[in-house]
Amino acid sequence: MTARELIATVVSGRFTELPQRESVHGARGPIDWDGYDEARARARKRTGESESVVCGVGRAGDTEAVVIAFEFGFLGGSIGEGAGQRVENALITARDLSLPVVSLLASGGSRMQEGMSALAQLQRVARQMVRLREAGLAHVAVLAGPVTGGGWATLGAGADVRLAFPGVQVGFAGSRVRPQGADPSAYTAEGQLAIGQVDALVPPEELGETVADWLALLTTPARGPVAPPRALRAMPLPETGWQAVERARAADRPRADRYLRAFFTRRRPLASVDPGLLCGFGRHQGRTVGYVAQCGTATRPAGFRAATRLLRLADRLSIPVLTLVDTPGAANDEAAERDGVGAAIAEAITAVSASRIPVTTLLIGEGGSGGAVALTSAGHTWVTPDSYYAVLVPERAAALLKRGPEEVPATVEQLRVRPQDLVELGIARGIVGPR
Missing domain, CATH: 3.90.226.10 (2-enoyl-CoA Hydratase; Chain A, domain 1)
Incomplete structure (x- = not known):
């Protein structure tokens, strides 16, 4: 042409x-x-x-x-x-x-x-x-x-x-x-x-x-920080930490794609070669909101870099961003280390923290360690009833403490990972209810 x-x-x-x-x-x-x-x-x-x-x-x-x-x-x-x-x-x-x-x-x-x-x-x-x-x-x-x-x-x-x-x-x-x-x-x-x-x-x-x-x-950016999406299923809060973990890992739990479909009327994605990380811009209530969504897998360095690109672009254009956190943690295999996973996480954390419009975070499933915290907005985080957040995924936490597999549930209880625990500790602002 x-x-x-x-x-x-x-x-x-x-x-x-x-x-x-x-x-x-x-x-x-x-x-x-x-x-x-x-x-x-x-x-x-x-x-x-x-x-x-x-x-x-x-x-x-x-x-x-x-x-x-x-x-x-x-x-x-x-x-x-x-x-x-x-x-x-x-x-x-x-x-x-x-x-x-x-x-x-x-x-x-x-x-x-x-x-x-x-x-x-x-x-x-x-x-x-x-x-x-x-x-x-x-x-x-x-x-x-x-x-x-x-x-x-x-x-x-x-x-x-x-x-x-x-x-x-x-x-x-x-x-x-x-x-x-x-x-x-x-x-x-x-x-x-x-x-x-x-x-x-x-x-x-x-x-x-x-x-x-x-x-x-x-x-046409939305004005100010966006309110978090509502939970996509109704359920009582978990009684134990291990119950919270099991619910977050359930195969039928709503994942990021369902939350994105419910929140946006239309979307345009930006490139991400990590299939476990989606990012782009979409229409919500007639205005534009950026999104970064983890899909329940270990986030790879390329995923964190895609998230960082989106966050920096949205900040420059004054577009608020929604992050959906759902990962057992950052990828930690040899390939991830060779690809600079630590530096990629550092850039993502910095991009969230540097945003001039507060980033809104909703924890929709597993919140595992640095892979989750990299995309979590301090002071602007909400959680669903079927989610948990932990300094390290339960099995690895128990292993780090030299505890056997049978002690994993007790370790989770000590870590206080339930949605209500996260609110009480000041990690989350609140628990979102169903639509």
Whole structure:
């Protein structure tokens, strides 16, 4: 798709192109590349564009946004001084008008015919992206054509939400510069989705609706901290600590997916390569709330990193967050240690604590050790009647104290893990009742 076709897919109605300044260098560019003027002239004739990028302001759904669209037919959508200047101007305009940004990307990276002047444009773009973030403005990127090199490493991978057309080439190394014999599947949108660098694959016919929905979610936050969801089943409080543990481990207990379905009218997920950790944004009572939900398994380092990304993005956009805690603990196998589980937990704890809008936590099942506390908001935590919270899961706690398996129930009683114990100890603010 051309830049104009991409814009028409996303923008409904009028698109106002931003004014552009001419480059200070002559036709042969900053390093006087022989034949560069003829190559640009051919590109202009072929595409009808004066540069590899088209920038303007338009409305995507109900949200006005600054749109940056790359034309791959113009020297492979490469980024030189002219393109860098246009992107910089577009990002400044977004900040001046307090508008979100949509980048429609099809770029092979830096323009060889401009040498280091082209590579320096990445710093120019990155500087304005930092200022856009500081202003609390959202950035959605669409990987619509080949997106490699600096195009991927700035506007693509640096965006808040990253969408891609199926089958598109995505990666830092383009096809002509990657190592010989490299697996081509690693350089695709599907490959980037598998490692959590792309949030969703979107067919072209669904792009307009998807971008409009994301912009609406990222620009209409709920006001203040959210109230916790109600419990999804009614039951009396547990009489013993071991009964609390058994209820939290019951196969028929409501899990995170049921709580999310009941709480949100619609949701858009962000990438998480840990299947036991869900995160994203959704609609609750007509406004946007972020969510991080554990699904009852040991949370892996990648899950904590996905949670941290969501928490930091939500904080920057002033969107309140709900965390659903349900895990026997953080993964502690050899693979988790090699993947930096301790550092991942530390970043998640810090992200929760640093949030300027209080994070709301609901303990819906098992609350095991550091894996649970990493996503628990101090002073803003509620619990369901079929949950427990422990400094260490019961069996491991007993083993640590050199006690046998038969002493696990007694150990749990000493740890005071029941919902009512957590309220009495000041760990939780209250026990939520049924809907």
